[in-house]
Amino acid sequence: MLLDLSIVQLSEGLKAKKFSSEDIVKECYKNIERFNPTVNAFITLLDKEDVLRIARERDKNRENNNSILYGLPYVIKDSYNTKGIKTTAASNVLGNYIPPYSATVYQRLVDAGAILIGKTNMDAWGHGASSENTDFGPVKNPWDQSRVAGGSSGGNAAAITARMAVFGIGEDTGGSIRNPSGWCNITGLKVTYGRVSRYGCIAYVSSFDTMGPMAKTVEDCSHILRVIAGHDPHDATSSPKEVPDYSKDLKKQLDGLVLGMPKECYGEGVDPQIINLIKNAAKEYEKFGIKIKEISMPMLSYGVPVYYLIGTSETSTNLARYDGVRFGQGREKFTKETMRRIMLGTYALSAGYYDAYYKKAQQGRTLFIKEYQKALSECDLILMPVEPMAATKIGELINNPIQNMLADIFTCQTPVGVPSLAVPCGFTKENLPIGMQIIGKMFAEPLLLQLGYAYQQVTNWHKKRPKLAE
């Protein structure tokens, strides 16, 4: 099917008139009609006839447009403001909200001529690792519908693995791109904080939130990132650093690089099958002349407390604006999970507890940053699992707040700001996909993408689709 092709293949095929945007969009809707009733990846699916009309316009105007994403259908997490299109952040609080403006990332995709198909399901406000904390029903994992797709950008991951769109735009605050990417067998990039504008994406933790691509391959992610990255006058935290041509250097030689494996990530509490799969991936890297080095990161076990204390504090202030006066509905419509996070954050910031919790966590954040700086001085990149276990059963995480927190154990380095690429690296014996993540220094996206790309040239894990989509 066309949706198995890469962005480059699709773009070239469109230019050579081998097929049209209309053909690709039709295939998306065919798969959506077949699989979405089971998977529940969407909160808002755009009207098929409207989208087909846009596709035909793109087909007509192709010659005047050069973006590689021109005429390609995609999905976006429902946390992005999309002018004139309902935006809920998966919460009934915003159940009737029609944004009067657009997020910068979405606007850049509009300008590039990409075609939006729909807004995807997620954990409300980004609060979760399973896409169960949603007022629109949980997202089911296309690889096993009794399991979750991961979260919070679960709808994107499910839609891409089930071939309902060419690519997706997610958002990662504590693993929200990488976790569902790993559990659904797709590729997802958590960018360096500030690399991509946050403007218009509904905030979870303002000092951690990052906007990034989710797709079938590393190469696809490199092309999407080039379009969405860069400074934005609307986001003062966006970086003025130049945006490299990420796809140009994908084939660079990797020999001589040192890949660190923190011993804390390969022991107790991690599924042995996952440890084996990642060790196999490390062997593939050795064939490229990369040196594998065991490192130690003892601060990792304090990651969840640092992430969670600062995260809930910031989310309690960010969500304070939802008063149902100017837009949206009342605060009684928050889910229990969201209320719990608001409560913890309010507690950590309140008089008498501020120093013991919030300030302590900010100091912990400093130490956490130092821990990563030290590790990344001993090696060029760090390799670790995305998750300590394969996708959980529906109900498992949402009914256990502590387990839900601990699911972020390897993805909660977001207080550090460093980028991380999640890549499929195999399957458990139950045929559940597993992801590994490659972490680098600030703005090391080119290197992460090179490593991910090299791995996908010698492995086929990322090409596998779920039986449901066969």
Place this chain on the structure above:
Amino acid sequence: MGKTKTILSLEEVKHVAKLAKLGLSADDINNFQKQLTAIVELVSKLKEVDTKDIEPTSQVTGLENVFRQDTIKPSLSQKEVLANAPRIHKGYFVVDAIFE
């Protein structure tokens, strides 16, 4: 800091709910007391870490004092701004009375 377990009292949970403007039922308050106590216990692991003389970090961009020209640009129209409001009156948002 001591190793005594922090237990949130029902009064504290009610106080925090009030600060966060969340109207909670008696059941909610009971559940949150137990769950928040367990969560606070978990995050209190951070107390093991020596943070004496460590500067707190609030952002990681390395950017400071980001300025721009204060130029006037078109903004949303009044109609657009009010379009999502549940209650409006003569071009204003309607809010609940705060003072008696």
